[in-house]
Amino acid sequence: MTTYELIGNGIAAFLTLCIFSFLYKDNPFYKFAERLVAGVATGYFTMLLFWTNFQDKVWQPIFLNGEYHYIIPAILGIIMWTRFSKKYSWISRYSIAFYIGIGSGVSITVYLYTYLFKQLQATIATPLTFDVAGLNIFLVVIAVVSALVYFFFSMPHKGLFGAVSRFGIYIIMIGFGAGFGLTVMGRIALLVNRIIFLKGWLLELFGG
Amino acid sequence: MTFLEKLMQIDRRWIYLAIGLAVIIPTIWPFDVPVTVSPEVRKIYDFVDEMEAGEYLFVCIDYDPSSMAELNPMAIAIINQAFQKDLKLLFVTLSQFGPGLVEQITSGLAEDHNKVRGEDYIFLGYRPYPAIVIMAMGVDFRVPFPVDYYGTPLDEQPIMDGIKNFDDVKGVIEITSGSTADFWLIYGNGRYGFPLAIGITGVMSANFYQYLSSGQLFGIIPGVKGAAEYEKLVGYPGEGMAQMAYQVIAHTVIILFIIMSNVAYFATRKKRQQMGGGT
Numbered sequence: 001m002t003t004y005e006l007i008g009n010g011i012a013a014f015l016t017l018c019i020f021s022f023l024y025k026d027n028p029f030y031k032f033a034e035r036l037v038a039g040v041a042t043g044y045f046t047m048l049l050f051w052t053n054f055q056d057k058v059w060q061p062i063f064l065n066g067e068y069h070y071i072i073p074a075i076l077g078i079i080m081w082t083r084f085s086k087k088y089s090w091i092s093r094y095s096i097a098f099y100i101g102i103g104s105g106v107s108i109t110v111y112l113y114t115y116l117f118k119q120l121q122a123t124i125a126t127p128l129t130f131d132v133a134g135l136n137i138f139l140v141v142i143a144v145v146s147a148l149v150y151f152f153f154s155m156p157h158k159g160l161f162g163a164v165s166r167f168g169i170y171i172i173m174i175g176f177g178a179g180f181g182l183t184v185m186g187r188i189a190l191l192v193n194r195i196i197f198l199k200g201w202l203l204e205l206f207g208g
Numbered sequence: 209m210t211f212l213e214k215l216m217q218i219d220r221r222w223i224y225l226a227i228g229l230a231v232i233i234p235t236i237w238p239f240d241v242p243v244t245v246s247p248e249v250r251k252i253y254d255f256v257d258e259m260e261a262g263e264y265l266f267v268c269i270d271y272d273p274s275s276m277a278e279l280n281p282m283a284i285a286i287i288n289q290a291f292q293k294d295l296k297l298l299f300v301t302l303s304q305f306g307p308g309l310v311e312q313i314t315s316g317l318a319e320d321h322n323k324v325r326g327e328d329y330i331f332l333g334y335r336p337y338p339a340i341v342i343m344a345m346g347v348d349f350r351v352p353f354p355v356d357y358y359g360t361p362l363d364e365q366p367i368m369d370g371i372k373n374f375d376d377v378k379g380v381i382e383i384t385s386g387s388t389a390d391f392w393l394i395y396g397n398g399r400y401g402f403p404l405a406i407g408i409t410g411v412m413s414a415n416f417y418q419y420l421s422s423g424q425l426f427g428i429i430p431g432v433k434g435a436a437e438y439e440k441l442v443g444y445p446g447e448g449m450a451q452m453a454y455q456v457i458a459h460t461v462i463i464l465f466i467i468m469s470n471v472a473y474f475a476t477r478k479k480r481q482q483m484g485g486g487t
Contacts, residue, residue: 023221023224023228024221041305044304044305045304045305048304048307048334049304049336052333052334052335052336053335053336056354106339106343106395107339107394110394110395110398110399111394113398114393114394114397114398114424115394118398118422118423118424119418119422121422122418122421122422122423140421175414178414179411179413179414179415182410182411182413182414182430182431183410183411184410184459184462185410185431185432185433185455185459186278186409186410186411186431186432188227188231188454188455188458188459189277189278189410189431189432189451189455190274190277190278191227191228191231191458192231192277192451192454192455192458193276193277193447193451194277195231195232195235195454196235196447196450196451199235
């Protein structure tokens with residue numbers, strides 16, 4: 001490891017410890033690291049947007065390549081800024097209307113296809129068989145129906161309907177439990193990554 | 209106040225300390241944890257493994273440094289496998305903080321495998337608004353990316369000869385920590401129907417398994433555990449497998465805390481009810 005890398009990793013180690021210090025209580029070191037992240041991220045994103053959006057999609061096509069049809073989306077983008085004026089904010093509605101119109105037209109069909117039709121098809125059209133896969137499908141169907149019953153509020157949740165509804169909430173809780181378990185794994189992974197990094201840096205520093 | 213009552217009011221910082229000390233144990237006494245490969249991870253490995261040398265694989269790396277710990281190991285394992293098989297790789301990122309990460313990963317691994325940028329792989333770069341970028345790439349990669357990340361026009365690079373859009377790639381693997389997985393599912397698989405697999409953070413995993421059973425995804429790599437499984441399959445033990453020992457220790461401590469707090473809760477419930485302190 002070069003001296004440059006050692007110093008760079010030393011700064012990273014210091015900032016990691018600054019963030020970890022919040023676990024004890026809020027303190028100036030944590031605040032410094034937190035604000036540094038916010039500042040660097042904002043600066044980075046601003047420049048990235050400038051080069052990947054303004055430079056590539058406005059400046060270069062219109063002013064360098066003479067592709068004047070890019071003026072139309074550029075104007076729509078510019079008039080979005082009128083939202084900051086009380087007097088002229090109504091002009092921005094044209095951009096928003098254009099954006100919502102295009103967005104809705106493109107999204108509605110593919111959203112229905114992806115989230116509804118394909119999911120319904122997978123739930124309904126899969127044949128039940130007398131093996132492990134069949135049991136799995138059976139459980140999926142039972143879980144879907146009972147979870148849907150739990151969210152059906154047009155009937156009182158009593159008797160058989162209430163029992164199915166109660167089973168539905170257990171199914172939902174199992175889903176939450178699985179989600180929580182995986183979340184814990186993810187958070188521990190972040191901690192472990194930093195521990196491995198700190199260990200590596202210390203070993204490099206002290207020649208271990 | 210009994211021990212159990214004290215336990216119910218323990219300062220959360222003691223729990224942080226316990227977890228912190230627990231994850232230090234494997235750094236002092238390292239040990240291996242057996243990793244069992246799940247079918248959803250194996251399907252992705254098999255998909256890449258069955259591709260012929262020279263075929264195209266599209267890899268989208270949509271995460272930022274906050275998710276590196278979970279997603280870097282799986283990205284590295286997949287790229288190692290693809291480079292080893294001499295596949296042509298197309299990279300893109302739809303995460304605003306992704307470009308630097310992708311550049312670092314791809315250039316480092318390409319050097320390890322003696323791969324040449326523009327011939328064996330290409331990093332298209334970053335564009336905002338994932339849905340629009342995915343749909344535009346479905347028409348032609350050159351629409352959102354006339355030049356690659358380094359400013360070289362796509363048409364001047366041998367890897368792009370005869371390659372137009374998703375019809376020309378064998379499949380797409382999306383590695384993400386955010387909503388771009390949904391965008392790829394809706395505007396990628398839903399709109400263009402190409403084979404799609406995802407590598408995602410543990411937090412997201414439970415929300416995507418239904419797309420596996422419906423066939424909208426052909427595989428999922430869930431969190432760092434999935435990454436460890438993929439590393440085992442590829443034969444490149446990396447941080448994913450290294451993390452497993454830490455995960456076992458940390459999870460054991462958390463489970464012990466959950467058991468202890470439940471025991472304390474139920475043991476002190478009657479007394480609290482008698483005192484009018486609720487359940």
